[in-house]
Amino acid sequence: MTTDTPSEATTDFGDRYDPSTIEPKWRARWEADGLYRTPDHVEGKENRYQLTMLPYPSGDLHVGHWFAMTPSDALARYYRMRGYNVMFPMGFDAFGLPAENAAFKGNAHPRDWTDANVAHMRDQLKAMGAMFDWSREMNSSRPDYYRWTQWFFLQLYTRGLAERKKALVNWCPKDNTVLANEQVVGGRCERCDSLVEQRELEQWFLKITDYADELLDNEALDWPEHVKLMQRNWIGRSEGAQFSMRIQGHDDLELSVFTTRPDTSFGMTFAVLAPEHPLVEQITTAEQRAAVEEFVDRIKRSTEIERLSTEGDAGKRGVFTGAYAINPFNEQPVPIYLADYVLMSYGTGAIMAVPGQDQRDWDFAKAYDLPILRTVQPPADFEGDAYTGDGPAINSDWLDGLLKEQSIGRAITWLEERGIGERRVNYRMRDWLISRQRYWGAPIPMVYCDTCGIQPVPEDQLPVVLPYDVEFRPTGESPLSLSEDFVGTTCPVCDEPARRETDTMDTFMCSSWYFMRYADPGDDGAAISFDAAQAWLPIDQYTGGSEHAVMHLLYARFFYKVARDMGIVPGDEPFTRYYSQGQILGPDGRRMSKSRGNVVPPDDQVAKWGADTFRAYLMFLGPWDQGGPYDVDGIVGVSRWLNRLWNVATVEPSFVDAPGSDEARAIRRATHQTIARVTTDIEAKAFNTIVAALMELTNTLHRAREAAKDEGQSVDRAAWDEALDSLLLLMAPLCPHVSEELWERRGHEYSIHLQSWPESDTALMVEDTVEIPVQVNGKVRDRVSVAPDADEATVRAAAEALPRWSEHLGGKEPFRVIYVPGRLLNVVVK
C-alpha cells in the first residue's frame, strides 16, 4: 500500500507528462507488435469496416486531415473495444493535376513528386497514432492498383456503360488544352486569362444515368439528410411528356419538346430552341438568317458557365428564326425562337413556351413582346407574373375546369392516342465525362485500329502502364500522345499496327472503388476476391467532408451497383452509414490558405502539445459536424487536463478499505455516470461532450484526493482504482498514447487497446438525495432536498415546511401543483 503523502507542490513530482517521449515509444511498440493489423477473420468476432476518406498527397497534412481522421479513429478504436474485428485502413488518392502542374513548371516528374509527398505524408499520418492498418495501404497511382481501375473500365465498356461520344468542352486557345469547369474563372482561363472557347470533342462517358432511378432511391440510407437531399437534387428527376409539332412549310421536319406541364399546352404562344439545336440550320428563314447566325456565334463564344448564369444580364437573350410550329392541341401556328435559356443538354433541347404558367417564358415574352395566355385560373388574390400553382384549367377547350394532376393525365393520354407524344422522365444529372487530356492518371485501356475501329485492351494485357519518360509540353492532348512508344501498339483483333487511347481517366474513378481494394490489397488475380468482399463489404461507417456529398459519394454508389450487378460485392450500397464532419477554419474564421497566412501546421501543434492533446482538442472544439475556427489559445485547456490526469494517475492518495463510505460511493457514482455518458456520446459522435465528461471525472478524482489529504483521511482503494482504470479505458479511443502509458504504469497488462469497453452499473449511479427546485408560477423560489424517488406528497410536505413558503405564495392558496418526479415542483397560484 502506498502511504507516501504527495509532496506539497503538485509540480514537485519527478515524472512529468512528456508526450514527446511516450508517443513515439508507443507507436514504435504498436508497429513492432502489429497491434493494428486486421485479419480478415477472427474466431468469435464480428467484422466491422470503419473508413475515413483518403487524402490527396499534396505534400503536407492539414489540420483538416486531423479533424477528419482522428475522431474516425476514435470510433474505430471504440468498436474494437466493443469486441468487433475492426478494419481501419488508409491510402492515397495519388493521381491528379497538381503533380502534373509541378512537372509543367519543370519542378519534378509527377511520379517522383507524388512518391516523395506520399512518403512524407505517411510519416505525418503515423504521428496521429491512429489504428490505421498500414499493411493494407493502397496508392491509386501504382500499376497494381490502376490495373484494376482499368479493369473496371473494361467491365463498364463490356456492359455498354462506357461509350465514346461528342461533347462540348472548355478550350483554352493559348494553353492549347482542355480545361475543367473549375479552371474557368469568369469565362477566362485561370492560368493565362485567355477567353475560353467551347469545342466539340469525342470523349469517353460512363452512363451513370442508366442508374439514375436507383441512385435516387437513397431514403433508407443512414446518412445525413442534407447529403441525401443534395444527391436527389443533383439527379433531378422530372416527370412529364414529350411530344412533336409540325413545322410550317417543312413537311419533312418535326419539332420535339419536353414539358412537365402538358396540361398548359393550350397556352403555348411560342416555341424555343437551344442555339445549338440541329433544326436551326434548316428552319431559319432568309430574312432572319443574318440575325440568327450572329446570335449563335455570340453564344458559341460564351462559356457554358456564362450561359447558365443570369448575372450581369438583365433579360433573356434570344432571336426569332422566322419559322412557325403548329401547336397540335389547337392547330395554331406559334413563332419559333432561339434563346440561351434553353439548354441543348436537357430534354430535347427545345421547349413549348407557356408564359402564363412559367416565369422564364413570361420574362422572354415580355422582352420580345409575345402574347401571354393563362391556362390555369390563379386565385383571386394572386399578384405575380406567371402562375405556376394549381387551379382549374381555362382557355383550354376540353381540359377546362380540370385540376393540374388530372389535366396532365388527360393531355398525355390525348397525345398518346394520336401517336404524337408520350409520358417521359428526364434527369438533370448527365453522363459522367471521364476523359482527361492528361498524363498523371490511369490510361484508358482502349486501342484505335483503322480496320477494326475502337477495341478494348484484353484483360490479360492489363495494366496499360504509364510510361515514365514523356515530354511535358502543352499541346492540347495528353503528354502521352508525344510518346511514340506508348501510342504505337497492335490491334488486339487483327494484330495490325494501331494507336492507343492517350487520354487518362478522371481521378474520381480511382476513388470510386478504393474501399474495395483495402479488403484485398495484394490480390493480383482480382480487384477484390469474393471472400474479401463477403468479409468486409459494405462499409459499416464512412466519414468524410461534405464537399464530396455529390460527386464522390454518387460515383462510388454507381460503381458499387455496377459491381453488384457483376456479382462481385454483396448488398446494394457501399456505405451503410455515412457521417459528414464540418470544416476546420483558420483562427480568423476564414478558410485556411497560404495566401491569407492563417494556416496552422498540424506538425507544429503536435511538436508543442503532443498528438493526444491535439486530438482531444480538435474533438473538444465543438460538434464534429460543425467545424469552425481553430483557436490556437484554447488547446492549453486540454493540455492542462492531461497534465492533471497524469498527476492524478501517478500520485496516489493514502488508501483504506472503506467501500461503504459516502466518499467511496460518490467516486463510484461519478465513475459509472461518466461511463454511461461517454458511451452514449461516442455512439452519437458527440466528442466534445465526451472530453468534457472525462475532464469532470478527472477533476472529481483530483478533488477527492486533495480533500482527503487536507482532512488527513484516506481514499477507498477499490473505488479509486475502478475510477482511474475506467477513466483510462474511456479515453483510450481519444488519446491512445497517454492512456497506454498510464495503463502500464498502473501495472496493467499491455495493451489498453486490447481491453473491453467498461460497463456502467445503473444502481451505482443513483444519487442519495436530490435538490428539487420549488417553483411558483414557473419561477424558482426555493429548493428542497429529498430522496430521488420521493413521491409528490413528501416533496410537497417538504416545500410547505419551508420558512418562506407563505411568502413565496404571496398569501394565496395553491391553485394547482405539478410535480415532475426527481425534477421539480411547480405551484400555480392565481
Next chain:
RNA sequence: GCCGGGGUGGCGGAAUGGCAGACGCAGCGAGCUUAAACCUCGCGGCCGCGAGGCGUGUGGGUUCGAAUCCCACCCCCGGCACCA
C-alpha cells in the same frame, strides 16, 4: 431565387419541454514563488446595496412551465443556380 444548416456570456460551446450558461479559453482576486511562468483555490450573463427584476436574433402564440414546440420576420453559413 430555390434547398439545407444555424443564431445562447468577451470567446468555443452545454442543455431538444422542467434549476439556462456544463466543460473549457480569455479575464479578475487569492495562495505558492526572490520574481515570472507553471500549478492550486475562488469569482464570473445583465441591472440592483438588497429583496428582486430582466435575459437564449426580433415579434406573436401554445403550455403550470419554452433556448427547446407552432406562426411571421431579420441576420449568418453552406450547396444548387434558367433542367422546361
